[in-house]
Amino acid sequence: MHMEWKSFSRRLLVAAAGLLLLPAGHEAMAASLGNANLTVTASVTSYVSIAFSGTNVSSGTAGNSSDSFTGTATLAFGSFNYGSSTTSTGATVTTGSSLGTCASNCIEVSQPVTLTVTAYDLNSTGYTISASLATADTTNGWALGTTSQVLSATGTTIAGPGQGGSFAYNTAEPLTVYLAVPQANGSSAPTSISNTIDMVLTAQ
Amino acid sequence: MVSFRPILVAGLALLGTVPARCASHAARSGQIRAANLAVEINGMLSVNFFSLADSPQIVGAEGVGTVDLGKVSYAAGSDMPGVTVQRAQRGFFVQTSVGMRIGNVASVGGETVSMKAWLQSPADPYRIYLDGVELTTQPTMVDTRLLTGIVTRHELRIHVPSNTSDKESSLQSEISVQVVRN
Numbered sequence: 001m002h003m004e005w006k007s008f009s010r011r012l013l014v015a016a017a018g019l020l021l022l023p024a025g026h027e028a029m030a031a032s033l034g035n036a037n038l039t040v041t042a043s044v045t046s047y048v049s050i051a052f053s054g055t056n057v058s059s060g061t062a063g064n065s066s067d068s069f070t071g072t073a074t075l076a077f078g079s080f081n082y083g084s085s086t087t088s089t090g091a092t093v094t095t096g097s098s099l100g101t102c103a104s105n106c107i108e109v110s111q112p113v114t115l116t117v118t119a120y121d122l123n124s125t126g127y128t129i130s131a132s133l134a135t136a137d138t139t140n141g142w143a144l145g146t147t148s149q150v151l152s153a154t155g156t157t158i159a160g161p162g163q164g165g166s167f168a169y170n171t172a173e174p175l176t177v178y179l180a181v182p183q184a185n186g187s188s189a190p191t192s193i194s195n196t197i198d199m200v201l202t203a204q
Numbered sequence: 205m206v207s208f209r210p211i212l213v214a215g216l217a218l219l220g221t222v223p224a225r226c227a228s229h230a231a232r233s234g235q236i237r238a239a240n241l242a243v244e245i246n247g248m249l250s251v252n253f254f255s256l257a258d259s260p261q262i263v264g265a266e267g268v269g270t271v272d273l274g275k276v277s278y279a280a281g282s283d284m285p286g287v288t289v290q291r292a293q294r295g296f297f298v299q300t301s302v303g304m305r306i307g308n309v310a311s312v313g314g315e316t317v318s319m320k321a322w323l324q325s326p327a328d329p330y331r332i333y334l335d336g337v338e339l340t341t342q343p344t345m346v347d348t349r350l351l352t353g354i355v356t357r358h359e360l361r362i363h364v365p366s367n368t369s370d371k372e373s374s375l376q377s378e379i380s381v382q383v384v385r386n
Contacts, residue, residue: 034249035380036381040271041270042375044374045275046278
């Protein structure tokens, strides 16, 4: 009887303690938490450009933060005619062309231009170059680097010496610009030819 | 032989006082709760994000926010007001500030909460810091004494490593925060 009373009194004490603890525990549970989510977005961009140099190449701009990172330059072939070995500015002239753009004989003018990738962001392992003509030319043929890399109004990938045909940062690479002009039978009037080669750099 | 009768009596006496003590406690805490009612919605502390005068716009609603840091670059920095770019050896940091308010203006002054934060998913290759604490997918303590009822300034910092800075890529990361009343 004494033990039963002891056990009962213990249970009662536990119950009493529980009643005392419950309000405090309940308050701790309520209104103590808060959650929120913040979505952060950003677009990480790069700025790379090409600087041009070489014989008959005007300096233009190298591409920097004040001109939207677009390098520009002008290559002047000068004047030439059938039978010349060089143009008036010293570019090479050959009769015939391997560009495959002429139905009959061509006069081909070529001139190396040095390209240097100037990156204003941090270095990538290399950059690929895609080149295209700003204005489609159905008469004359244009090529860059090799005669097989014929340019059109759509992009042509220009092979570089680096891995995967890439161009390394800050390394000067000579690329020859080819212009194939079909012979104009019976025409003696001088013809002016001009176009713009657009190049797009993509980081590897 | 120990008699438990006195203890039982004491326990019963204690039980007898419980309602009175609870009522008394409720009456006291009721004064606090009256002020806290606006803070607590369904038993939760409200957490809201705010744009600061010198930070980009934060859009969202109760408990959610979105901040667009715009275009960032090692070379050109940022074109977004309130976003700065700090160049580093192996990349760059994008920095901005966000405002956060725990509870509302009616909340009791001087109350503090602890804040943990984490990322909903890994942000690789980016590293995201909130108030100088790098966030991972595991909850990490960011602040142990954050005041309620006022808009507090928090620094958001993102490290962009060099191997991504040359490529255009988008960053989107969701930061979760949880606050617990101290």
